[in-house]
Amino acid sequence: MTSATITKTMSNTPYPHLLEPLDLGFTTLQNRVLMGSMHTGLEEEKNGFEKLAAFYEARAKGGVGLIVTGGISPNFRGRVAPFGSELSKFWHVNKHKAVTKAVHKYPTKICLQLLHTGRYAYHPFSVSASAVKAPINPFKPKELSERKIWSTIDDFAHSSKLAQKAGYDGVEIMGSEGYLINQFSCKRTNLREDKWGGSIENRMRLGVEVVQAVRKAVGEKFIIIFRLSLLDLVEGGNTWEEVVTMAKAIEKAGATIINSGIGWHEARVPTIATSVPRAAFTWITERLMGEVKIPLVSTNRINTPEVAEHVIASGQSDMVSMARPFLADPDFVNKAAEDKADEINTCIGCNQACLDHVFKQQRATCLVNPQACYETELIFKESVNKKSIAVVGAGPAGLAFSCYAAERGHNVTLFDGASELGGQFNYAKQIPGKEEFYETLRYYKKQLENLNVKVHLNSMQTADSLSNQGFDDVVVATGITPRTPAIEGVNHPKVMRYLDVLRDHKPVGKNVAIIGAGGIGFDVGEYLVEPESLTVKPDEWLKEWGIDKTYQQGGALSPGNNHSKSERNIFLLQRKKTKVGGGLGKTTGWIHRSTLQHKGVQMIPGVEYKKIDDQGLHCVINGEPKLFEVDNVILCAGQEPNRSLYEQLQAANLSVHLIGGADVAAELDAKRAIRQGAELAAKI
Numbered sequence: 001m002t003s004a005t006i007t008k009t010m011s012n013t014p015y016p017h018l019l020e021p022l023d024l025g026f027t028t029l030q031n032r033v034l035m036g037s038m039h040t041g042l043e044e045e046k047n048g049f050e051k052l053a054a055f056y057e058a059r060a061k062g063g064v065g066l067i068v069t070g071g072i073s074p075n076f077r078g079r080v081a082p083f084g085s086e087l088s089k090f091w092h093v094n095k096h097k098a099v100t101k102a103v104h105k106y107p108t109k110i111c112l113q114l115l116h117t118g119r120y121a122y123h124p125f126s127v128s129a130s131a132v133k134a135p136i137n138p139f140k141p142k143e144l145s146e147r148k149i150w151s152t153i154d155d156f157a158h159s160s161k162l163a164q165k166a167g168y169d170g171v172e173i174m175g176s177e178g179y180l181i182n183q184f185s186c187k188r189t190n191l192r193e194d195k196w197g198g199s200i201e202n203r204m205r206l207g208v209e210v211v212q213a214v215r216k217a218v219g220e221k222f223i224i225i226f227r228l229s230l231l232d233l234v235e236g237g238n239t240w241e242e243v244v245t246m247a248k249a250i251e252k253a254g255a256t257i258i259n260s261g262i263g264w265h266e267a268r269v270p271t272i273a274t275s276v277p278r279a280a281f282t283w284i285t286e287r288l289m290g291e292v293k294i295p296l297v298s299t300n301r302i303n304t305p306e307v308a309e310h311v312i313a314s315g316q317s318d319m320v321s322m323a324r325p326f327l328a329d330p331d332f333v334n335k336a337a338e339d340k341a342d343e344i345n346t347c348i349g350c351n352q353a354c355l356d357h358v359f360k361q362q363r364a365t366c367l368v369n370p371q372a373c374y375e376t377e378l379i380f381k382e383s384v385n386k387k388s389i390a391v392v393g394a395g396p397a398g399l400a401f402s403c404y405a406a407e408r409g410h411n412v413t414l415f416d417g418a419s420e421l422g423g424q425f426n427y428a429k430q431i432p433g434k435e436e437f438y439e440t441l442r443y444y445k446k447q448l449e450n451l452n453v454k455v456h457l458n459s460m461q462t463a464d465s466l467s468n469q470g471f472d473d474v475v476v477a478t479g480i481t482p483r484t485p486a487i488e489g490v491n492h493p494k495v496m497r498y499l500d501v502l503r504d505h506k507p508v509g510k511n512v513a514i515i516g517a518g519g520i521g522f523d524v525g526e527y528l529v530e531p532e533s534l535t536v537k538p539d540e541w542l543k544e545w546g547i548d549k550t551y552q553q554g555g556a557l558s559p560g561n562n563h564s565k566s567e568r569n570i571f572l573l574q575r576k577k578t579k580v581g582g583g584l585g586k587t588t589g590w591i592h593r594s595t596l597q598h599k600g601v602q603m604i605p606g607v608e609y610k611k612i613d614d615q616g617l618h619c620v621i622n623g624e625p626k627l628f629e630v631d632n633v634i635l636c637a638g639q640e641p642n643r644s645l646y647e648q649l650q651a652a653n654l655s656v657h658l659i660g661g662a663d664v665a666a667e668l669d670a671k672r673a674i675r676q677g678a679e680l681a682a683k684i
């Protein structure tokens with residue numbers, strides 16, 4: 001058995017606990033930061049492993065202690081999807097060597113995650129403890145026979161051996177999030193009556209046997225991390241006593257480290273979205289501290305060195321896992337070590353370019369860092385033709401362009417008519433649960449300073465004002481104008497634009513109709529129903545989502561409804577007949593819908609708007625007239641590009657480029673705005 005010695009010595013370095021090495025007995029991690037497993041989509045792309053090597057190398061160069069790769073299946077049936085990656089044949093080894101070689105140019109260690117998806121496999125060959133279909137997957141799994149259980153254990157051991165051959169420093173065995181091993185360990189999905197079902201000793205047998213078999217295959221000097229589900233957050237999940245029993249057995253079986261797993265994928269509780277308070281789940285890892293001797297890793301919504309340092313310094317865990325923060329900034333650890341935390345590009349927890357992409361079978365990247373997973377394709381080389389460039393508009397598109405262009409050596413001047421940087425992000429940041437958007441603005445502000453971009457606020461630009469200043473190029477990033485729909489009475493005093501609410505903070509009545517149920521309609525709804533953000537009040541947030549910190553029953557969910565209703569009556573309306581909120585983010589849309597539902601907001605599709613008058617909003621729904629007797633009607637009916645400056649500059653024959661909402665407003669989001677700014681900067 002491996003044992004770890006954890007000595008905590010204070011020193012003068014910033015974040016002394018976070019940056020302290022961790023001695024695992026046979027090897028030492030340079031710090032307490034584990035980059036959590038993320039499937040990027042490169043695993044399955046043609047020549048994807050070369051790009052994957054560059055992706056991981058950048059993070060190793062950035063100083064992370066231990067990387068865990070995206071999940072790779074130990075066999076055919078455990079793959080995520082039909083063409084999902086597996087490591088089961090000797091010819092699979094070579095491509096992994098590119099990754100380990102790249103990472104080992106630095107003192108970082110890397111473990112391969114072995115992930116058998118069980119009933120979460122998105123293909124018809126899925127298997128599980130019992131033939132119980134997952135609510136989030138159309139495929140019903142086949143129950144594994146005893147013989148197949150043993151061959152699955154062998155597959156984990158064989159895969160680990162191959163991982164060792166490929167140069168990995170260890171493996172992480174995925175035992176949480178509702179995947180195969182977790183499906184065996186919980187009564188929810190394990191209905192077996194043989195020695196693999198029934199008591200906790202039987203249900204945890206698969207996980208324990210896997211660890212034993214892997215340890216036997218790889219010897220003593222190889223890291224085995226076990227990702228143990230500490231909170232299942234589903235009915236039929238394990239009790240705390242069962243979690244502790246399993247942790248002890250996993251330690252005894254030969255694991256080096258236990259990483260925390262929080263919530264099954266099918267749980268109806270947000271666990272990583274931006275509205276989840278920072279470090280909202282570290283208390284559960286803290287509860288396991290002392291029950292086992294091997295190091296414990298806490299996880300979920302830890303995104304700054306301050307938070308991570310606090311978690312370790314206060315004894316909540318021995319290490320912290322951060323995954324998405326390393327998409328957002330590969331240099332997170334080095335910046336922290338150099339006491340430059342204010343230069344970290346912080347993950348805002350939006351999921352828009354990472355998880356949402358993966359669930360749509362697209363390559364993951366990052367909204368705030370479009371270079372993530374494009375390290376070999378989106379490159380900001382020093383320019384050989386340095387230009388003087390004016391950028392008009394300091395929203396996400398203009399900010400991103402300015403920083404990347406300045407990084408390439410261009411001389412950049414950024415103008416905005418508003419008094420602060422950020423464009424629409426200044427409205428987004430006010431929505432309860434979107435406080436992280438402040439971090440992106442802080443990051444850009446610092447970048448502009450460091451890169452000597454000249455910034456002029458309160459400075460509305462025209463073709464005239466720009467014409468005689470000697471700029472080689474003008475980049476127009478003037479954003480959008482909110483759409484005013486052609487409804488009779490749209491100028492009635494009870495009608496408000498979303499900017500009246502979010503920017504000007506005009507008073508809003510008790511009865512409200514919102515026209516338009518896109519991202520902004522939902523955000524305005526949340527702004528109106530949440531008197532204060534629970535994201536900064538972790539205990540109240542946990543209570544609101546029914547998480548019982550006292551762990552009275554399996555899965556740690558509290559019985560009954562804990563949601564408080566809003567004092568406002570809100571109707572969120574759209575013309576489309578499809579589900580309201582159907583176009584929101586793949587992994588976060590359900591959270592927005594649930595939040596508004598819990599607060600009593602009525603979401604109504606198929607609405608035909610007729611007129612607005614003193615009585616309220618007159619509509620037709622399913623052929624029937626309907627009057628919403630409301631105090632205010634708030635317009636969130638999409639946006640139009642703000643392109644007049646671009647047209648004037650073109651007419652004046654200036655070299656002009658168009659990015660962000662000013663280019664295409666339909667379905668614009670910050671992900672597209674930032675990427676477009678970055679791509680233009682890479683080639684201008």
Ligand code: FAD
Nearest residue numbers: 393395396397416417423424428461478479660661669670
């Ligand atoms: P903008 O952000 O609109 O910036 C344009 C800037 O140009 C403004 O600052 C304006 O003052 C300036 N400007 C215009 N004309 C001139 C001129 N002539 N001279 C000088 N300056 C000028 N997106 C997401 O991806 N995720 C979200 O969760 C999200 N939430 C949102 C929530 C709300 C409430 C809102 C309103 C938007 C949200 N968005 C979100 C959308 C996102 O903010 C926009 O897609 C993004 O800001 C567009 O960036 P942009 O740079 O093109 O334009």
Ligand code: NAP
Nearest residue numbers: 485516517518519520521574575576636637638667668669
């Ligand atoms: P949007 O998502 O395009 O939604 C616009 C809404 O207005 C739709 O519900 C549309 O539904 C309605 N609409 C459009 N034209 C209308 C008309 N003429 N009359 C009445 N209703 C009309 O745009 P948005 O809400 O303004 O958001 C802008 C962008 O910001 C979005 O593309 C989104 O990506 C981004 N954003 C993202 C988030 C996020 O959490 N990821 C949050 C906020 C904003 P019907 O046509 O069916 O009525």
Ligand code: SF4
Nearest residue numbers: 347350351354366367
């Ligand atoms: Fe974080 Fe959003 Fe980037 Fe994903 S896309 S890593 S959630 S900032």
